[in-house]
Amino acid sequence: MSKASLQLQRQLLAVLADGCFHSGQKLAEQFGVSRTAIANYIQELEQVGLDVYKVKGKGYGLARPLLLLDAQRIKQLQPSVAAPVLVQHITDSTNLQLMQMLHNTTPLLKGSVVVAEAQTAGRGRRGRPWYSPYGSNLYFSYYWRLEQGVQAAMGLSLVAGCALCSLLRREYQVTAQVKWPNDIYIDGRKIAGVLVELAGQADAACNVIIGIGLNIALPETALQHIDQPYADLMHSSGKSVDRNKLIVQLQNELTMALNTFELQGFKPFQQIFNQYDVFAKRLVNISGTAAATGICLGVDENGAILLEQDGKVQAFYGGELTLRAGA
Template identity: 60%
Template sequence: MSKTSLLCQRQLLQYMADGGFYSGQWLAEQLGVSRTAVANYLHELKQHGLEVFSVKGRGYKLAQAIQLLDATRIKHLQTAGSAQILVQHITDSTNCQLLQRLQGRHELEPGSVIVAEAQSAGRGRRGRTWYSPFGTNLYFSCYWRLEQGIPAAMGLSLAIGLAVCRLLQQYYQLDAKVKWPNDIYVNGKKLAGVLVELSGTLDAGCDVVIGIGLNVGMPEQSKQHIEQPYTDLRTESSQQVDRNLLVVELQRQVVTVLQEFNVAGFAAFIAEFNQNDLYANQPVYLMAKPSISGICRGVDKQGGIIIETSQSTEVHYGGELSLRAGG
């Protein structure tokens, strides 16, 4: 996308952000472009999941008011000494963007963050697609460095899940829980997910890219793209959600947890995880090799899931966890 197109899209959305009707002719005059160009810009945005209505005689309107990410306001909200937060319009994946910077040997300060309005190739765990509609949620990636190497990252996704829970509990008074190994749930529905990617060696320091997708206001059409139960902040909280403030507070919570993790690893988070475990003491099924059913008994000091069966107690470090059907 050219810089001109990007700028016009941003200007167009600034006019339409309140969710009111605007005629194509008026929008074209404000941007200094043709009505066809306005229609094309809106079509491109619709391709990225933004819901736009067109009504003959009234013009265009967004399905719901949106708040655009604002790099200047984000910087103003940050405390002195905080690492940079870079705001992108539409990107492939915020994790990919950070990994590309590392591969290009860009100097990154630990705690640096990239956020985007939309992702064209958002990624979840195990290669799944992360649906990333425009301007409604949070697509957030943070860089960190673990000098102890890749083995020191055991349990990191759970610790980051707890950082998200702290934010949701403290700022939105939500009873957020972590679903092992990388999801955050509220009222039995997924609200956020974590994807941790590592670059390094076993015996030397490694670079860490931590991706967080957090649902703020999922559009109605999301049901066509997501197969599991989900929810968002606007549904669960009565508070007004300021996406720019949310970015700043999420960076602060994540960096705080990473600093704690650097000192003691996941062992420092065991008690907190067990207090916020979605499936604590419930019958679960772990799809792994081999699969196992039993009672969820929390995690060990490396973040492995502890499952008590009728024969023994086992610890597993990989697989997909779910409630066991029929108890």
């Protein structure tokens, strides 16, 4: 899609965002295009997960009002010292976009963020697709540079998960919990995932990208795309959610957490994780490159999950491991 078409699509969304119905003919006249062009733009938005009602005699209307991401408002909400936030309309993946920016000649500032209204190639752990409908969630990628190198990154996904849980509990009064090694749950249902990607050498500075997908207000069609129980922040908190404000809050929360992590490692987050652990004292199964069943005792000071088996405690580290509730 051309830059002009993207701009018109964005302007069309700004009109539809009030949740009211708008005549296709009037929209065509307002934007100086044909009714067919308006219908095509609507169809493209539906293809990226936006719920649009089409009613004869009334026109087009969104299933719910939509507060669009606004780069100017985000900047106004940020502290003066904060790193920039790049707002994209529709992108492949915010993590991929941030990774590409690392190859630019201008160095990225620590704490820089990329967000988008929708992703066409969102990814979770092990390359699994991440359902990314338009305007429904937070698609957020954060940049950091670890001077200590790749080896110092152990436990980083847990640090990000703890930071997100703390923010959700404090600002939205929900009982968010962490599932080792990279998921966030509310009332036993997944609400967010963390994907950490590293670029660097073991003995040199390391670039870190922390991708976070957070369900905000999923459309009814989500049931067709998500194969596990899920939660979203709007329904869990009973509040409307301003994603622009949430982006600034999350950027600040991660910056504070990573500054602590750089100075002290994972140890300060051990107690936080164990307080938020969704599987605390429960029977769990580990599968993948290792297999085990035992009682979950939280994590050690390095972020390894601890399982008690026949009176013995064994530590398991991340990588290609999956943790699930036991039978």
